[in-house]
Amino acid sequence: MTEAGNVTESPATLDVPAQTEPAFEQLPAGAPRGPQFWQRAVQRLGPTGWVPLGVLVGLAGVQTFDLGAFGILAPDIRHTFHLSVAEVDAIATLTGAVPVCFSVHLGYWGDKTNRVRLSVFAGLLWGITAILTGLAPALAVLILARTVGGVGQLTTETVYPSLLADYYGSESLGSVFTGYRWISAGLGLIGGPLAGILAAVAGWRVAFVALAVPTFAFVYFLSRMTEPQRGASMGLSLGEPLRSVREGFRGVRAIRSLRRTWVSAFLFGAGTLPLQTVLNNFFHDVYHMGDAARGNISLLYGLGGLFGIIYGGRLTTRALAAGKIPQLAQIVGYLVVSCGLGIMLMSVVPWLGLSIAATAFLTVGAFGFLPAYTTLVAFVAPPRLRAQAYGWSLLWYALGAIVLQVAVIGPLIEGTTQRVALVVLGVLVVAGGLVEITVRRFVNDDMARAFAGDA
DSSP, X not given: OOGXXXXXXXXXXXXXXXXXXXSBTTOOSSOOOSOHHHHHHHHHTOTTOSHHHHHHHHHHHHHHHHHHHHHHHXXXXXXXXXXXXXXXXXXXXXXXXXXXXXXXXXXXHHHHSOHHHHHHHHHHHHHHHHHHHHHOSSHHHHHHHHHHHHHHHGGGTTHHHHHHHHHSOGGGHHHHHHHHHHHHHHHHHTHHHHXXXXXXXXXXXXXXXXXXXXXXXXXXXXXXXXXXXXXXXXXXXXXXXXXXHHHHHHHHHTOXXXXXXXXXXXXXXXHHTTHHHHHHHHHHHTTOOOHHHHHHHHHHHHHHHHHHHHHHHHHHHHHHHTTOTTHHHHHHHHHHHHHHHHHHHHHHOSOHHHHHHHHHHHHHHHHHHHHHHHXXXXXXXXXXXXXXXXXXXXXXXXXXXXHHIIIIIHHHHHHSOHHHHHHHHHHHHHHHHHHHHTTHHHHHHHHHHHHHTOO
């Protein structure tokens, strides 16, 4: 390896052995027939084909239906259970944050057990609790269903990326993770409008039940997939099996790239995790925009995020093609910095049009870092620790959002103004991006250790 990330002989360029088992029992041999553009797309995925990616991305997408539905239908839920706005917001926050505490343990089981079976169980859990949300006869049942279902949904950020990294070779990972993020996010965008239409026709309870149905179809297809050999797609050895969560934590903590990423995630989590809530409050309080107008801003938020994933994915694919894996940390860092700068710009400009333009700009970075980040972790974390690596980063990301929002941003909003508080929030996000840029210098060493099986 040479310095500054110019890799002349890196793990990313090693020959990838063919998988010993097909990823899907019914997967036909050879390239699928169809239009030329479809054939080219499938060829970019390698011999594994599109089925594992299609099933996992579909399951991740329909699981986000429920998340969008809860936001859209919150007023209906509030009226049914006679809640105040503060109470329904507290329920949304609680049921969103508590499951994240289980991400590390879920990652541990993802590294220790059969991930396909674990994902099938988690998908069923999610689907059942989504239905239970719609049928909940009492508020306590609703809260329990949302909390337990959130644990099942965490597989999309821990176990699914680990599976995809083992189904596909290193040359395909940029395209695979871009597709995973972009399509699942795109499916999630239609969850809110679907929930609104269904609720208008048949009520909010029917909406939750109906949106849960596709989950079971994808779970069925997932159950027919086979567990890929850990590390085989990238030529990595598995190493000794894990004996405890503590042992897994020690292994992940020894990876300097990830340890530095935790600091970064803690800082920028405060601005990117609750970003949609932050934007809605800002445009409501500062520009006095109503529900319909803010709904249009939310659509812009989603479309900007989709563009950001495509843009970040292209940068990721180029870095992989050039063999410059450390550059992935820079891509993550610069996109996070752009998000922070966008938050500051949105908050300081005095005109609505410019604030909306800044919102479109910041959402590109808020989502665009995901393909590079997911790919980077797949390279620096050894196969036996990969799901836990995603889990620990997710935990620090959520902790930063909770701690900094409660201890810093909340008091600033109460004591000053929304604009001042968001400037500080933007500074925190920028700081997180700058920290992530420094991860670049640790990547080559961490990859070498991962490929040597030393971690």
